[in-house]
Amino acid sequence: MTAPSPAPPPAAPRIATGPRGLPLIGVVRDVRKDVLGWLTRTAAEHGPVAQYRFGPGRAYLVTHPDGRKHVLQDHVKNYTKDHYSYAMVRRIVGDGLLTSQGETWLKQRRLAQPAFHRARISAMAGQEFWPEPERFDPDRFTPEKIAARPRYAYFPFLGGPRQCIGNNFALMEGTLILATLAQHHRPRMVAGYTPTPEPLITLRPSRALPVLITAR
Numbered sequence: 001m002t003a004p005s006p007a008p009p010p011a012a013p014r015i016a017t018g019p020r021g022l023p024l025i026g027v028v029r030d031v032r033k034d035v036l037g038w039l040t041r042t043a044a045e046h047g048p049v050a051q052y053r054f055g056p057g058r059a060y061l062v063t064h065p066d067g068r069k070h071v072l073q074d075h076v077k078n079y080t081k082d083h084y085s086y087a088m089v090r091r092i093v094g095d096g097l098l099t100s101q102g103e104t105w106l107k108q109r110r111l112a113q114p115a116f117h118r119a120r121i122s123a124m125a126g127q128e129f130w131p132e133p134e135r136f137d138p139d140r141f142t143p144e145k146i147a148a149r150p151r152y153a154y155f156p157f158l159g160g161p162r163q164c165i166g167n168n169f170a171l172m173e174g175t176l177i178l179a180t181l182a183q184h185h186r187p188r189m190v191a192g193y194t195p196t197p198e199p200l201i202t203l204r205p206s207r208a209l210p211v212l213i214t215a216r
């Protein structure tokens with residue numbers, strides 16, 4: 001008889017690395033200086049999950065679709081909105097759908113959900129997945145291209161149970177506005193003007209865009 005072979009040692013836990021930042025404020029100053037550059041560098045240097053201090057709290061930047069799905073969908077119960085940033089929003093907007101949790105959230109979500117149903121709205125009438133990310137290419141969003149990407153490669157509306165409830169409304173509203181304007185007018189950027197992107201909740205030009213509008 002041979003002795004049972006010992007179980008293999010457990011794999012060492014992998015601890016995410018990240019930019020160090022300064023005492024007390026962490027990376028706040030570096031992020032403020034150049035948000036997009038900081039996000040891109042941190043993802044490139046530290047991989048799919050980076051860890052850093054942002055002011056008083058520890059934060060994680062999850063850039064791979066698998067990690068996003070892990071947090072937002074598969075293990076959403078392990079993550080809460082008990083964070084000072086949400087506490088600040090809560091003080092302003094109260095315990096609404098965006099800021100509430102648990103039973104209070106579920107009750108409000110169930111009440112609001114039918115109003116945002118796709119049919120009702122229509123009645124109202126990372127380099128790996130994004131080659132050449134800065135090129136304007138609407139064909140990235142053909143049904144085939146969408147199907148070829150993991151769900152969380154594109155998640156401007158978040159996902160899982162806390163996905164934006166206005167998701168379909170926002171997409172339809174945007175398309176309608178564009179289609180209405182573009183039917184009669186052709187906007188052209190003023191030559192020589194370079195817009196500076198500003199990431200707030202959405203990514204937008206930092207100042208109003210100077211465009212010339214001509215009739216079609």
Ligand code: HEM
Nearest residue numbers: 097098109156157158161162163164165166167169170202
């Ligand atoms: C381009 C437009 C929009 C974007 C990019 C967007 C994005 C988001 C994101 C990322 C969240 C998750 C926030 C978080 O959990 O911290 C969210 C939640 C939410 N959004 Fe939007 N949103 C948009 C338009 C809208 C519109 C038009 C409405 C309503 C008419 C809306 C209502 C909400 C509500 C109520 C929540 C909270 C949902 C919940 O926690 O159950 N959003 N949105």
